[in-house]
Amino acid sequence: MEEFAGKTAVVTGAGSGMGKAFALRWGAEGMNVVIGDIQQDALDATVAELAAAGVPVLGLRTDVSKLSDIEALADAAEDRFGPIHLVNNNAGVEGYLDGPIWAATAKDWDWTLSVNLMSVVYGVRTFVPRMLAHGEPGHVVNTCSMTSVIAATNMYGICKHAILALTEVLAADLAAAGAPIGVTGLCPGIIATNLFHGSRNRQAALRNDEGMSASGAELRDRMHATLSKGMPPSEVADKLVTAVREGALYLLTDHEWDSRIEARHAAIMAGAVGPAATGALDAEGVR
Numbered sequence: 463m464e465e466f467a468g469k470t471a472v473v474t475g476a477g478s479g480m481g482k483a484f485a486l487r488w489g490a491e492g493m494n495v496v497i498g499d500i501q502q503d504a505l506d507a508t509v510a511e512l513a514a515a516g517v518p519v520l521g522l523r524t525d526v527s528k529l530s531d532i533e534a535l536a537d538a539a540e541d542r543f544g545p546i547h548l549v550n551n552n553a554g555v556e557g558y559l560d561g562p563i564w565a566a567t568a569k570d571w572d573w574t575l576s577v578n579l580m581s582v583v584y585g586v587r588t589f590v591p592r593m594l595a596h597g598e599p600g601h602v603v604n605t606c607s608m609t610s611v612i613a614a615t616n617m618y619g620i621c622k623h624a625i626l627a628l629t630e631v632l633a634a635d636l637a638a639a640g641a642p643i644g645v646t647g648l649c650p651g652i653i654a655t656n657l658f659h660g661s662r663n664r665q666a667a668l669r670n671d672e673g674m675s676a677s678g679a680e681l682r683d684r685m686h687a688t689l690s691k692g693m694p695p696s697e698v699a700d701k702l703v704t705a706v707r708e709g710a711l712y713l714l715t716d717h718e719w720d721s722r723i724e725a726r727h728a729a730i731m732a733g734a735v736g737p738a739a740t741g742a743l744d745a746e747g748v749r
């Protein structure tokens with residue numbers, strides 16, 4: 463997709479972080495912008511910012527873990543602006559970090575997988591057939607992660623590996639169909655966002671009665687501090703515009719973790735014993 467002006471973009475999770483930066487950036491490219499987020503006040507703030515910049519904008523509260531909400535977002539976008547050309551399946555949360563994977567509850571799995579992974583499945587299911595039907599050039603961006611390409615260390619990584627795999631399947635199916643729709647698996651490294659405060663928006667029905675573990679809270683605080691020193695989301699938006707224009711399937715925002723990517727693949731090829739060889743653990747054996 464090379465022309466953006468006058469076309470329509472949909473961005474989920476646009477109340478904060480990268481989603482907000484993408485919405486502002488697509489607006490600056492002259493696009494109509496439709497945004498969804500589960501947090502109403504954050505959604506309203508992004509809508510106000512876009513409107514103040516003169517961008518034609520529509521915001522709709524959307525819980526991306528629900529197919530019906532994503533369909534409602536697509537319907538609203540088409541009602542207001544007509545054909546949808548660009549979709550950023552972006553909303554996500556840090557998910558379960560409270561202990562080993564076998565200790566996760568059904569609600570932990572449901573929250574983490576539905577918001578991070580099923581949201582992208584639903585986004586593809588909802589938007590791609592509509593984009594194929596109008597036949598104009600388009601693009602789907604699935605927000606994966608650098609954790610999509612290193613050895614997975616937690617439930618979030620499980621989702622992000624799966625999203626990258628889904629992205630590859632989507633790209634292959636669209637190419638086989640001869641569709642004028644590009645696909646990018648965006649793999650951000652450490653970006654300064656509120657990701658590790660994702661549980662602020664954990665749906666009531668998916669919360670555990672006992673709340674967050676002390677170790678989980680400590681890990682979240684540590685990771686939030688790390689992210690706050692990361693790349694500004696606007697810089698990721700700049701890279702994304704170029705990747706969409708060029709039709710890049712993969713976009714790694716940086717190469718800080720190249721050695722971990724290589725270590726994982728070398729360990730697989732070598733049939734390595736134990737996680738140490740995969741790059742999942744640092745020099746002190748810490749994930």
Ligand SMILES: NC(=O)c1ccc[n+]([C@@H]2O[C@H](COP(=O)([O-])OP(=O)(O)OC[C@H]3O[C@@H](n4cnc5c(N)ncnc54)[C@H](O)[C@@H]3O)[C@@H](O)[C@H]2O)c1
Nearest residue numbers: 475477478479480500525526553554607652653655656657
């Ligand atoms: N920040 C990083 O370092 C980093 C690295 C790799 C990938 N990512 C991914 O980037 C994407 C954007 O996250 P971010 O880092 O900007 O974090 P963020 O918390 O700043 O933004 C995420 C947005 O998603 C929204 N959201 C949460 N649950 C939702 C739901 N059920 N329905 C709709 N919206 C929901 C939040 O309200 C928030 O506005 C996520 O998919 C995340 O996994 C982030």
